[in-house]
Amino acid sequence: MPPSSTVTEFSDTTLDPPVRGFLHTPQSPDGDGIVLTHGAGSNANAPLLAALAEAFAASGMTVLRCDLPYRQARAYGPPGPGDATRDRRGLRNATEALGQIAPGRRFLGGHSYGGRQSSMLCADDPQLVEGLLLLSYPLHPPRRPEQPRTQHLPKLNTPALFVSGTRDPFGTLEELEQALKLIPARTKLMSVEGAGHDLGWKGKATKPELVKEIDVAFSEFFGRPDH
Numbered sequence: 001m002p003p004s005s006t007v008t009e010f011s012d013t014t015l016d017p018p019v020r021g022f023l024h025t026p027q028s029p030d031g032d033g034i035v036l037t038h039g040a041g042s043n044a045n046a047p048l049l050a051a052l053a054e055a056f057a058a059s060g061m062t063v064l065r066c067d068l069p070y071r072q073a074r075a076y077g078p079p080g081p082g083d084a085t086r087d088r089r090g091l092r093n094a095t096e097a098l099g100q101i102a103p104g105r106r107f108l109g110g111h112s113y114g115g116r117q118s119s120m121l122c123a124d125d126p127q128l129v130e131g132l133l134l135l136s137y138p139l140h141p142p143r144r145p146e147q148p149r150t151q152h153l154p155k156l157n158t159p160a161l162f163v164s165g166t167r168d169p170f171g172t173l174e175e176l177e178q179a180l181k182l183i184p185a186r187t188k189l190m191s192v193e194g195a196g197h198d199l200g201w202k203g204k205a206t207k208p209e210l211v212k213e214i215d216v217a218f219s220e221f222f223g224r225p226d227h
Contacts, residue, residue, distance in 0.1 A: 031104025165195025
């Protein structure tokens with residue numbers, strides 16, 4: 001049986017910031033595409049992102065799994081205080097680059113910091129993508145709910161699927177449910193029992209059942225074909 005998708009390195013240095021990552025091209029593309037990006041201490045090779053990209057591509061969606069600009073500049077370490085604006089420009093460039101490849105609906109997704117920057121970008125530009133996939137949204141610093149990161153949520157008019165563990169120190173399910181009430185767009189919260197901020201992925205371990213659950217929830221929420 002031929003593979004359901006192929007993975008190639010992707011780079012566009014004509015853009016500022018440049019776009020760098022991996023392109024998952026389905027054997028039978030349906031026209032839709034999604035950009036996936038990583039959390040503050042990670043990169044595009046995060047096992048969860050790679051597994052999700054494979055699952056989405058197997059269902060016909062083109063996936064651009066990319067490094068944020070701060071990670072392109074530095075192989076290790078978290079983003080600095082001045083990186084966020086440039087990282088959002090990088091997400092916009094990645095989304096537009098994907099649009100040159102996948103002519104259908106475009107989606108944007110990310111884990112933790114990558115998801116937060118994606119949501120902030122869409123709060124300023126509600127027409128950029130059809131929807132958001134926010135994995136372990138960092139609602140506040142670990143165990144510091146008095147410092148909420150919700151200022152942009154009342155401006156978020158892009159439908160968003162949130163996926164969060166029940167033991168995530170960056171926000172409890174109850175806190176997230178309250179935050180989602182601030183968002184005028186359609187939202188859904190998918191909980192992962194017993195998982196922390198990494199959604200249960202440590203090292204290179206894989207959890208195919210979790211990937212399948214996210215894939216199905218995404219398909220149902222955004223009206224993608226059954227698979």
